[in-house]
Amino acid sequence: MHIPDNYLSPATCGTLIAAMAPIWTVAGIKVKAQIKRHHETLPMLGIAASLAFLIMMFNLPIPGGTTAHAVGGTLLAVLIGPWAACLALTVTLLLQALLFGDGGILAFGANALNMAVIMPFVGYACYRLGQKLHHEKLGLAIGAYVGINTAALVAGIELGLQPLLAHTASGAPLYCPYGLNVAVPAMLTAHLLIAGWVEVAFTLLVFQFVKKVAPTNLYQVPARTNQRPWIALLLGLAALSPLGLLASNTAWGEWDATELKQRLVQQHVSTSAPRGMVHGFHFQALFSNYDIAGLPISMGYILSALTAVLIFLLLIRGLQHETNTINH
């Protein structure tokens, strides 16, 4: 599920990293509270990150002789808590991107959103729901399945939006060449049919083992939760959402929904007769068409990134003050 570089437009990457910033901030605050209760959570973040790395590189056999691998997002959320899992998986993804070339450097925000946020939180929510209804294992199984598939769906949408968001004047896609009609089904089929079930089996069996052997080592839900970080997360996301529009506005903001649809149709019509075939392969002429991006998009990108960073810093500043007053 790791999205490599150049499949997502820089605007999308920037937006997703900006969207991740408040989530990481809140996760940091939540985990600090968890560390106060269980000191070992601090080193556990790093160790869990390496555990996730090993889970992702372990080949599991699937019928038919091939292999797949689990991601372990839901499992980690249940084992060390969803916020800690979010941070640990983020570190894993960063390691993979920077040191092992697995997943893109710019696409890091997108990969983190899919695998370090959506997957553990969706999975954990299902697990908690199941726990409340006294069907813990069922909840976990559903959580693992729904979690990985939601993440795959979001990844499919991220990829599938690219031809709409970034293309040349003639409609040739600049980044991921597949539209929603290809990317989403492709991602979902693979995960609904195979990867999802692998994830379920893996998650359930490891959970069952730990539950039986050392039930106290599972994440214990704190008795009373502080609602403030949630509110902060929502506020942060709300503050950043217009930035997402700003970042991608220059590419497609002037169209409304129906025009967008027309664009999509037009794009796929043009596919039946690619320019390369019609006009022959003329190097200079071909590539001169790609010069649509320029000053406005880059400046907008920089400005939005700077604004996001500033808001992010302000948010940390504000929250720091609050947590300090709570402590004293």
Place this chain on the structure above:
Amino acid sequence: MKPTPSTTNLPEWLSNPTTSPSRPSKVNFWQRNQRHLRGLLNHLAQPTPIVTDQRWHITPQIKLIRLLALVILIALINNVVLLWGLALLLGSQLLWLPPQQLRQFMSHWLVSIGIAAIFVLPSYWLAGPATLGFFIFKTSLMLANAQYYRFTTSVQDLLTGLKALHCPDIFIMTLAIALTYLRMLGQHLLLTMEALELRTVAPTKHPYRLIGALFGNLYLKSYTYALELYAAMEARGFNGHYSRGIASSNHWRDYLALSPALVAWMLFIFWGR
């Protein structure tokens, strides 16, 4: 006291040889995983020697900034001439790699391009050869830059760079712990698989149950490691701040090293469109 041997009460089955059943075995995924894990552990134990040119030594944070600046730039640019220039820039940097490393670089790079290209090849029928060629060109350029960074930066440099760029302490500490324990947990996982193999005397019917036990144990081991590590951290007076020596302050060489990326950015902004 010398123990006295006696066979009187040894069970009978222990004194007679046991014959193991001969059943055909299927493809063994345990072996494959052991091989992958050994590869990873070898890589971690003996990373590719990092090229450090003393004359052109630049600080880790500048390296990181240069990487990000170049990758973002390549993603943004749609002008072939500029991209070409960046490719030449990177190519000339590669000239300074020792031959052995250059070969390694090339093989890793070609493999990663191959993997990235597999997914995009079907789009040939969707968007034509020009789009496909352009996409693969840009992707390979980005991959080459990332690969060059990996080849010229040690793990320690990465951590120092992140620290110098004011990354939160908790994050850097987590990253450092993750790197250290990746090796220890990997070693533990490998030994467990070997122990499992030694006691596997016939094809296993339900490998998944064993995998559950394997990773369940690995999680419990990581939990033990975490407890030990925290105790050790506390014993050494850990106060929640992770400090790491920051390399010498920025030097003119650092700006010189950044200058090609900056020039490319300028060209992109004022001329690229």
Place this chain on the structure above:
Amino acid sequence: MLLLKLVNICYDYPNTCGLDQLSLDIHAGEFVCLMGPNGSGKSTLLRILSGLASPTTGDYQFDGQAITATYLADAQRRQQLHQRIGMVFQNTDVQLFNTSVAEEIAFGPRQLGLASAVIEQRVTDCLELTDCQDLRDRIPYQLSGGEKKRVALASVLALNPEVLLLDEPLNGLTIAAQQQMLTLLQRLQASGKTIIMASHNYQQVQAVAERFIIFNSTHQIDADLARADLNQQPDRQAQLMTL
């Protein structure tokens, strides 16, 4: 009967040497103790004997059959070798992965396709031999270090191997448990098993092992002596005491 034969074995780790030009014959029914400083190659030799690692150069024969990387590539042959050669790891944490001690011991015999009554008998016998009866329903993960050692030995014994390889089996055991373990090993030897154990504590194994293979820090065999011969060399004995 010549059971294990090593000729000019070298084993190289990625950046260090593990074993250097090692030749060795071990007969069925011997009780051999590998001694030497840490990192001198004892564990590496045990890994080669068990079939977990293949020597870089040199020949290894088990019961007349050359054990090469190609031979081990076949899963069925590998499994047959593992049935005949059992190994207790130094770090027994990695060896115990079931949810109860009884399950742990039954893991091997169950694969052999034995009847459940036979398996049950083996479990009971192994628990009794290693003095673990009271641990039967405990969870291996929660046991103490010494208990884990005993359970690991029991789980290997349940497969009834001809050769028992033990890597530092006495570490973490109380004095009484050490005596018990050594007595058991002697009994197993008397019933025809070949015992090869690595240790760096000469005092513990002095009375039980019959042959001492002493490694030096350059990964070579320094001396290969029967107990009676070693007893004639007080200098060497004194040197072994300081390992």
